[in-house]
Amino acid sequence: MRQLAAIMFSDMVGYTALMQQNEQSAKEKRRRLKQVLETSVSGHNGKILQYYGDGALSIFNSAVDSVKCALLIQQTLRQEPKVDLRIGIHSGDISIEEETIYGDGVNLASRVESLAVPGSIFISEKVFDEIKNQETLSAREMGYFEFKNIIRPVRIFAIDNKGLVVPTRDVLRGKTKEPTNRLAVLPFVNLSADAENEYFSDGITEELLNALTKVNGLQVTSRTSAFAFKGKNTDIREIGIQLNVDKILEGSVRKAGNRVRITAQLINAADGYHIWSENYDRNLTDIFQVQDEISSIIANKLRENLTAKEHEETLVKVPTQNLEAYTLFLQGLHYHNKITPMDVKKAIACFEKAITLEPDYAQAYAMAAAGYTFLGATGQMQPKEAFALVHLYSDKALQLDNSLAMGYAAKGSAYLLYDWQWQQGYDALLKAIELNPATTGAHQMLSFYYMIIGQKQEAVTIMEKALQVDPLSLLVNKSLVDAYNHAGRTDEASKQVEWLLDLHPQLPVALELKGWCAGHKGDWQQAAEIFEEVHRLTKHPLKGLTSLGCAYGKLGETEKALACISKIERRQAEEPGVVLDADLAMIWWSLGEKDKAFYYLFLCVEKRMGPVAIIIEHPLFKVASDDPRYQLLKEQLNLVEYI
Structure with missing residues (x-):
């Protein structure tokens, strides 16, 4: 029988040594432990499945019940006659056959318990998510740990209610892998x-x-x-x-x-x-x-x-002997990392001035290529012009220094977003990550590639790897949420968004992600309310309208959706360098106007706007594979072999 359960391991510390020193005392403490366990577990709707030596394995239908039970056990056993006990709890799938319990959740719960110290209760992140809104329970984060036979690092919390022991991270050992x-x-x-x-x-x-x-x-x-x-x-x-x-x-x-x-x-x-x-x-x-x-x-x-x-x-390596060029390069990095169109343009100007002073400055060429990639990918510059410069600068950078990860990342992005040379893009991005695993922009592009060719779980995996080296990055978190949604893992997407909003409560990008998660779950009313707030936060009448228009379309509020389209068209007329055809295609599709949506999708192809390749695979805008226009789009995107 399979079921979802909160799994609690409890283990008496020092029992073997105590048996050697004072057998009578050891047996009395074990009897006290058993009595407290049986009373507490049954009183919290739990069940003790087995005793093993000086410990026990219990299961609960509720994570909240399991933690409240563990708290009572520890508070009781901290009183005389004191029993030193470690407790670890995890929530997961289990299988029970003839009172024997199996499953990855059991293994992980055991690892969590092994990490704990006497008098403490350690819980996994899954359990924390269930109890974090309980006023009577409090927890402190201990960080991520890598356990033996567990693939991914696990985030651990310690319950820090009164009377419990909460150790510092440096004293923790447990069944962990050798430290990385x-x-x-x-x-x-x-x-x-x-x-x-x-x-x-x-x-x-x-x-x-x-x-x-x-x-x-x-x-x-x-x-x-x-x-x-x-x-x-x-x-x-x-x-x-x-x-x-x-x-x-x-x-x-x-x-x-x-x-x-x-x-x-x-x-x-x-x-x-x-x-x-x-x-x-x-x-x-x-x-x-x-x-x-x-x-x-x-x-x-x-x-x-x-x-x-x-x-x-x-x-x-010594990239240049020209200190003025080096100073300009550092100024360019400063602007580039602000990630706004205006600052990226300032960054490119600095890199290009550095190149003028030092024509063999490989890093400056690579960063200029990265800047033009940003402008071309976000529609802030005509793709034809932007990506021609991306190729020019990245080729020069790699000719001068073929170990520059950013050169390969920019080159791979151009292959995917403009040239639609999918294999070449894949190879370049893999090379970038090999040279510098912290180049998370390359991870994002590789995730984009996997989503386009339909390997959606691989898209998730590559972004989960990126998150390990860049856990606080807004862009990495956004790409992971997108990958989760594309893979149909909407609950995980929502969880990641809530974590992001804890860090940035009023961040428009994070709020917009929350709206899309609501839409993926079918709650377009909530999505529209969130997108209205996002539009307000942009503080511009013609920006932040695409997601809002889509929500109105899904709700059947045609006039409001058409008003969004009208404003986007007005912006397109006022800013001719900005390309918004993909935005218009999405709203028309949401309105059910597929002919108009295809009109704009083919315009995207004509203008070589990379996002069109992912729009037609998006769960909310997925084109029927038997539609001849889908086949034609795939042909023009050079994606026939991936149909």
Whole structure:
């Protein structure tokens, strides 16, 4: 018999040793444990399935009941005569045959219990989701852990009601895998007299981060998540939990004229202990040597299977001898990472100025290609013009340095979004991820590729991998939600959106995702209400209307949907460089006007707008495969072999 249950493992600590010291005392404590377990479990609608030595396995129909039961057990056993007990709870599918219990959920619950300490109750994230709104229960996050025979890291919480033990992460052991070296590079603080030099300290941080991604056996958190803590006084241990890392590199940069002082510290995330620190006072001309020195030291302190002899390698190449070009490059990075059309255009201008000063500046070519990819993909520039420049700049970047992940990522994006050369795009993106696993933009494009060719579970898997190295990234979370929805995993999509909204309650993109999740579940009224709020937050009468128009169409509110179309057409006329045909196709489709929808879909093909390939596979806009227009779209998109 299969069923969904909350599974509780409870284990008496030190029983074997106590038996050797005082057998009578050990037996009395075990009898007390059994009595408390039987009374508490039955009183919370649970069932003890089996005793094993000094522990027990119980199941409950309700996760809330299981935690309340565990709380009563621990509070009772913390009183004299005291019994040291560990409790772990997980919720999952189980099979029961002749009082024997099987299933992955049982295995995971056992692992959670093994991680706990005497007097504590540890729960998995699944259980936490069930109890987090209970006023009488409180929990504290312990972070992610990798358990033996469990594929993905598991997020663990400790119940922290009065009377319970809540340990620090560094004392936890359990049935975990050998620790993986995970590092986050926090933004180095700008200590220069001129606040405008912040671009320089941010750039140095990013350069160090990219260098460390080259170290085998070291997982480096992507820039987006690491920079989420910029300007915040967050405790190092909390950062370690949120980013799921065990080491953190932080520091400061002070630039004055042609001199620079860089201070760097490597910190153990579990307890805040400083493993290593150093100051560097150098001429600006030595900046790349300093970066390489810091990267090599960190690499040798964190490298797996560290030997007595340190590895000697160059992690930082000298990209240019022209400091003015390098300064422009760092300014370009500063603008590029703001992720707005206006700032990306400023970034491209900086990269192109750097190229003018240093014609062989490979990184500047790669980043300029990335900028034009953004403009072409978001309809902020005519695709033909944008992607011609993407190819031009990425080809030059890779000709100068074929180890640049960003060059391959930009090239792969152009193949997918404009050229529709699917295999070439796939190969380029895989190469980008191989060179730098923290290039999560390449993960997003690869997920896009999988959704287009119908391999929707693979789309989810690649974004779950991206989330491990960039857990706080808005774009990564958005792409994961999109992948979940495409794969029909709407509950997981909704859960991910709620987590995102906990971080950014009024973020329009996150709210819009929540609206789409409601639509996927068929609640278009709720979706419309959310999209109306999103439109209000854009503070522009002609923007943020596509999703709202779709919701109105699905609700049969034709006049409101047509009003959205009218405003989008007006914006198209006022901003001729912006391409909005895909938006119009989606709203017409929602209205049931398939002929008009196809008209705009074919316009997208004519203008080579990449999103058309995914719109026709979207669960809400899926074109019937026997419609001849679907076949024609597939032919023009070079996707016939994937039908």
